[in-house]
Amino acid sequence: MFGLIGHPLKHSASRYLFNLFYPDLEYRFFDTADIASLFHGPDLNGAKGMNVTIPYKRDVLAYCDSLSREVAIIGSANVLHHRAGWCAYNSDAPAFFQDFTRKTAHQPVRRVMISGLGGIGRAVLFALLDSRVRQPPWLSATPPFIHRPEHIVLHTRQAADARRLAKGAAERYGCSIEVYPFTQQPPAGAVDAYINCTPLGMADYADSVPVSLAELQPRFVFDVVYNPLETPLLAAARRQGIACSNGLDMLLTQARFAYHIWQLPHARNVPGLRHKVEALCRPR
Numbered sequence: 001m002f003g004l005i006g007h008p009l010k011h012s013a014s015r016y017l018f019n020l021f022y023p024d025l026e027y028r029f030f031d032t033a034d035i036a037s038l039f040h041g042p043d044l045n046g047a048k049g050m051n052v053t054i055p056y057k058r059d060v061l062a063y064c065d066s067l068s069r070e071v072a073i074i075g076s077a078n079v080l081h082h083r084a085g086w087c088a089y090n091s092d093a094p095a096f097f098q099d100f101t102r103k104t105a106h107q108p109v110r111r112v113m114i115s116g117l118g119g120i121g122r123a124v125l126f127a128l129l130d131s132r133v134r135q136p137p138w139l140s141a142t143p144p145f146i147h148r149p150e151h152i153v154l155h156t157r158q159a160a161d162a163r164r165l166a167k168g169a170a171e172r173y174g175c176s177i178e179v180y181p182f183t184q185q186p187p188a189g190a191v192d193a194y195i196n197c198t199p200l201g202m203a204d205y206a207d208s209v210p211v212s213l214a215e216l217q218p219r220f221v222f223d224v225v226y227n228p229l230e231t232p233l234l235a236a237a238r239r240q241g242i243a244c245s246n247g248l249d250m251l252l253t254q255a256r257f258a259y260h261i262w263q264l265p266h267a268r269n270v271p272g273l274r275h276k277v278e279a280l281c282r283p284r
Contacts, residue, residue, distance in 0.1 A: 001046055002262065003028035005038065005060065006053035011203035011227045013280050014051055017255050020276065021267035039063040049262040050080040054199055057092075057119020064088040070136040074126045076119035079258050089138065091257035092123035092250075096224070097134040099250045100127075103243075104193060104220055113153040113191040113218070115182075115210040116198035117162050120224055124197055125152070125165075129173045138261055151176045153186050155211065185212055194218040201231030209233045213240055220244065226251050227281040248277065 002025060004014045009031040018027045032038045035056050044050070052060050057076040061067065064077070065085030070093060071077045077088035112128060114121055126133045128149055152175060156162045159181040166177035180186050194216060200208050202225045209232050213221065221237040221244040229246055230238075237244035252274065259267055270276070 001026045001028065002049045002051075003030055003047065004051045004053060005030045005032070005035065005056055007031055007033050007055065009053070012053065013227060013251065013277050014053075014255070016280055017251070017277060018259075020270045020273065021255065021259065022264065025264075035059055035063070048082050049258070050082075051258060052078050052080060052119075054118065054120075058122075061088055068136060068138070070094075070126075070133045073130060073133055074122050076122050078119065078123075078254070079261050081261050081263075089136070089261050090123055090133070091254045091261070092120050093127035093133045094136060094139055095250045095253040095257060096120075096124050097127040098253055099245070100193075100195075100222055103222070103245050107192070107219060109192045109220070110147075110149055111151045111153075111191045112149045112193050112195065113155060113186060113211075113216065114195045114197055115155040116196065117154055117156040117158060117165070118197065121154075121156070121197035122165075124195055124224070125154070125169070128152070129169060129175065139257065148173060148175055151178070151191075153177075153190060154179045155182065155186060156180075157182045182210070185215060188215045189217045191216060191218050193220045193222065196221075196223045196225070196231075196233055199225065201225050201228070201233055203227050207232055209236055213237055213242060218242060223247060224250065229278060229281050248274070248281070252277070 009029045015027050066087045068089045070090045071088045074090050077090050078092050079089040080086050154162045162179045166179050170177045200210055213236050221242050223231050223233050224247040225231050226246050226248040234244050
């Protein structure tokens with residue numbers, strides 16, 4: 001038995017996606033407001049693997065028996081594999097990195113801004129900074145080489161925690177990192193790429209844009225949200241002629257990484273896979 005842990009889960013395409021890959025796979029949703037009761041109760045008995053989504057990518061580490069190298073660096077996990085106990089992995093970071101570098105290959109990205117510093121935000125930050133995160137031991141593919149960004153802006157509700165994280169990361173990786181609280185708009189023209197790692201715009205969440213793109217003036221916008229396919233942020237980017245992408249390709253890459261971590265047989269080829277998942281995410 002496999003599944004997804006999070007709350008809420010109505011927006012998720014994971015069960016549909018994994019059942020396309022493996023029609024006989026038992027894949028359940030564990031939509032819970034109490035992760036402790038889930039791990040201490042009987043519901044996960046016999047489970048072999050779990051995906052983890054908001055808001056539990058950091059909290060879930062407390063219930064794991066071992067952490068992979070990339071999870072120990074990032075501090076969040078989105079894939080669990082049960083062997084002698086639960087082992088935590090992070091496929092967010094390499095999946096983001098592969099998609100982001102492919103879509104920004106034609107332009108240098110020296111200055112980056114990240115909104116949100118939860119589980120996915122931390123994965124994005126360390127994917128940009130640390131080759132051990134974007135190339136974990138379980139991933140055989142070699143990621144493209146990029147220079148670390150020279151300057152990173154973190155835009156978050158937890159500004160005090162972000163400043164502690166930024167101080168350590170700046171000293172360790174030798175780059176400049178600034179922190180702005182959500183109540184403050186960063187300076188105009190501050191970044192080459194803007195990455196939204198908040199759930200704003202996601203189905204079941206607030207329909208708003210985290211920043212003013214007109215003031216920020218990024219050349220590329222990446223929104224990790226994939227449902228809906230076009231969030232208010234991406235709609236604003238398109239209106240202003242800014243190149244942009246949602247998180248759907250990242251999701252498809254994460255799914256491939258998950259069945260690799262779980263040591264499942266190679267997934268079947270699904271003709272028109274992307275279009276099938278897109279259809280699920282379109283407004284009804």
